[in-house]
Amino acid sequence: MAIEALNAGRHVTCEKPMAGTLEDARRMRDAARKASRKGLHAWVWFNYRRCPAVAFAHQLVKRGRLGRIFHVRAQYLQDWGGPETPLLWRFVGKEAGSGAHGDLNAHIVDMARFVTGDELTEVTGAIEETFIKERVLPEGHGAAISGKGGRRKKQTGRSTVDDCLTFMGRMKGGAVATFEATRLATGNQNANKIEINGEKGSIRFDFERMNVLEWWDNTLDPGLRGWNRIMCTDSDAHPYVANYWPAAHLIGYEHCFTSMCSDILRVLGGRRSVVPLPDFEDAYITQRVLHAATLSARERRPVKMSEVK
Structure with a gap:
């Protein structure tokens, strides 16, 4: 669909991950490169870049x-996928x-790349697990991401995706991630987290x-060091918030x-986005990292990013 839209002369915004396979992602990236010569843009909805x-x-x-x-430590922890959650499309x-x-x-691979400006060169130590291998089949629609409140059948079906995947990596600048x-992750409803430790300071x-x-x-002097809590709602200092409410609202x-919509319109109008928009090149790099992590988990070995074209 994205390729057809680009071939028809349309700008494209696409959900993440940009494709189900690395091969399809490569085709989309190549189509976007070709379309860019005609002035067309192709972006991906890594929306967390737009959190102030x-x-x-x-x-x-x-x-x-x-x-x-030195270190990049990223987690995305949710808890809605427990045994009571039916076999929704997300598990197929x-x-x-x-x-x-x-x-x-x-999301967190893109966030790490975006915040650090660095790239992964190797993925290693990946572990993939499907804890809940059978789920009850849903009947009708429930509420929220978990299908809460929907009717259930007595029959079960097999989950054919991972419940979790953890991996490590090395970055071009020398950091370990x-x-x-x-x-x-019981108790974590949408804990999208990142901590970055540097020589001069850290952020989380x-x-x-x-x-x-x-x-x-x-x-700072040792006696003054400590974690500072910055409320990013100051329109004079923090990106995007001037478009919304007064400080601390x-x-x-x-x-x-x-x-993100605002930044897209800015670019289409010939202006610069506030911070870089994630395009199909970015999304393809992220897709390569995801593919490398899957290889590392299933083949139980380190995977150089140079192996994943």
Whole structure:
């Protein structure tokens, strides 16, 4: 669909991950490259880049406030996929492509790339698990992502996606990174987290407190060092918030999408986006990392990114 739209001369925005397979993602990337020569754009909805706290973290790293980066620690933890959750489309490989890995690790891989400005060169130590192998079949529709309240049949079906996938990696700049995605982290409803440790300081973010960025300034005198809680609602200092409410009037999940739409319109109107928009090139790089992690888990070996074309 995305390729046909580009071939028809249309700009495209696409859900993440951009495709169910690396081969399809490559075809989409190539089509976007060809279309770009005609002035067309192709973007992917990595909406968390538009959280003011995440965009501000990107700006801090770009200004050198963290110095040399040693560690990137990213998690996306949800808990809606327990044994009571029926066999929704998200648990069917032919429909979803993958489970928590493609759904959640895609976001945190993009976030790590976006905030650090660095790329993974190797993936290793991946572990993939499907804990709940049989789920009751749904009948009709329930509410929320888990199908809560929907009717259930007595029959069960097999889940054909992962419930969790965790992996480690090395980055081009020398940092060591870890990534964890799961739908079974009881008590974590939407804990999209990242912590970055550098020579001059550290930052950490948790989407369950999406308006806050925590900051450790290691350049201060030892007696003054500590985690500072930055409320990213100051229109004079923090990206995007000038479009919404006065300071300390909090924004929500939907504003990330609104801000991405705003940036898309800015670019189509010949202006620059506030922070970089994720395009098909970005999404293809993320897809390669996801593929490398799957290879590492199933073949139980390190995978160089140079192996994954």
